[in-house]
Amino acid sequence: MLSDDLALADALSDEAPRLPLASRLDGAHPRPQLVRAAWTDLSGPWGFAFDDEDRGQGEHWEREGTSADFGATIQVPCPFESPASGIGDTGFHPVVWYRRVLERDEVPAGERVLLHFGAVDFRCAVWVDGRLAGRHEGGSTPFSFDITDLIDGERATIVVRAEDDPADVSQPRGKQDWRRHPHSIWYHRTTGIWQPVWLEGVPAAHVEQLHWVADVPAGEVTATLRFSRALPAGSVLDIVVTREGERLAAAAVEVSGRRAEVPLRLAVQENGQAYEELLWSPSHPTLLDAEVRLRPAGGTAGAASGSASGADDRVASYFGLRSTAVAGGRFLLNDRPFYVRSVLNQGYWPExxxxxxxxxALRAEAELILSLGFNATRLHQKYEDPRFLYWADRLGLLVWGEAPAAYAFTPEAVQRTVAEWTAILDRDRSHPSIVTWVPLNESWGVQHLAADPRMVSYSAGLVELTRAVDPTRPVISNDGWEHVRSDILSIHDYDHDAERVRERYASREQVLGSAFTLPGRRLIVGPEQRTDAPLMLTEFGGISYTENGPEDAWGYSAVSSPAELVERLDALVGAVVASPALAGYCYTQLADTGQETNGLVFEDRRPKAPLEELRRIFSRRP
Structure with missing residues (x-):
């Protein structure tokens, strides 16, 4: 340590403008746990072109004065298949191009300028004024390029080529349909840019990634940082943690190299008198703010690129002090049994x-889930926009983070899934709302898990990889059935008869003794699966009710009126909550999605029955 609290306060209170409290943002920032003052949102109209014959690369559409026709306008970041994009074409178009002119006054101040993409499905290349900025593969993962040296003059032109082969089932696709029209439980494809695009001004040496790891019993949190370049000896990192203006912890440490770990002790947690006040939970979603300042040594941090930069990097962040675990057949939040009342969320809007x-809309989605009486949501077959996770953190909504599945089991599918999964663990693992990881679901992409030892190794490997990166959360190897080393034994069961459900889950011994789940799948695969793991019914219900819905309206069962829906839900949820064997549940599903009309709300998010009735049902506890 270099300084005491007083000296550190002086170090952080210079003439530079104060950063906003990250825990009290308006939800617009695309990376809410690593916020700088200088950034520009590039959402809005871009030029757009289909390239069905894949001529663009050969004809160099990235350059000015070519045969490229960007006459169409698309609203980024909406995929072209959606009405909100302004294109609304749901046909097969595996290659598309985007173009945007960047004016000089849009470029944020900073020694370097980064161009960030939240997600582009599936493979893309990016040029600035005809020069390649970089390439990326992975339809759901963020990436960025330093475009400082590519911007020349009063304006610059950004061009993006995106490629997404709808027939390639080795890509992690989630719910994207490979057929021309949606069927069963699959929906329209997502091609190209579908999460925010933005510019950020940064110093030459800056914080590239920031993670927070809480140790609740010790009353500590550790900041783990990755820097944009190797820092010389003598560089200093200042961190101050506050809550509503009250300083809780501070540190000033010397750092060097590309990484640093800084433990911070929260003195107020040393005794039990105010211990609960700082803990994050759905009932008290307390967030602690942090300001981080990197001071490179002697202006030499930029020497490798020929820049004698001494600019400080200042970022705002936040975290939640909480723990998750499983023990004695129960899910534990902050070391206490917590009954999970969750809803399946497809994260899909008709427009x-x-x-x-x-x-x-992301804030409204989190608020809707809570208003229905749930305390958790399972983000199904999708890595959700971090802005939703921000509202889950702030409002107190537990989240299960689930991977979009590939449908094939090939070396390419394995490599792509692992690459995206590890990138998302890096992106999301500091969000306190995320309490469980789910890398596979219902054996999608590992169809013969019960019989193929390669698939068993893959499923087990994903679990161990997740634990290696993030040992702080439970991991479910394959949600629904055929578990391999899962921390939670999750089951999917769409029986709509409440009495049969009540009998089936009457005791833990009865569930484990059956060996098979309702679809005829094994519950456990391999001798290494712990049998004392909590049991949860993580998909059930799926009751369809529609008002003049589509002809192909679909659900696992159906009712014909709001009153009948309430009656069916009341009996079914009552049977589930009455089970002494179950540690929680996840109801299918939140909102109607296309032809899948088994939501609790319609596509436009109107409740299908009186909200107070739905809240009464899903607020019920054992």
């Missing part, structure tokens, strides 16, 4: 499909 129609 914008997988993209959020707005930042406000």
């Amino acid at each position: 914008s499909h997988s993209a959020a129609p707005s930042a406000d």
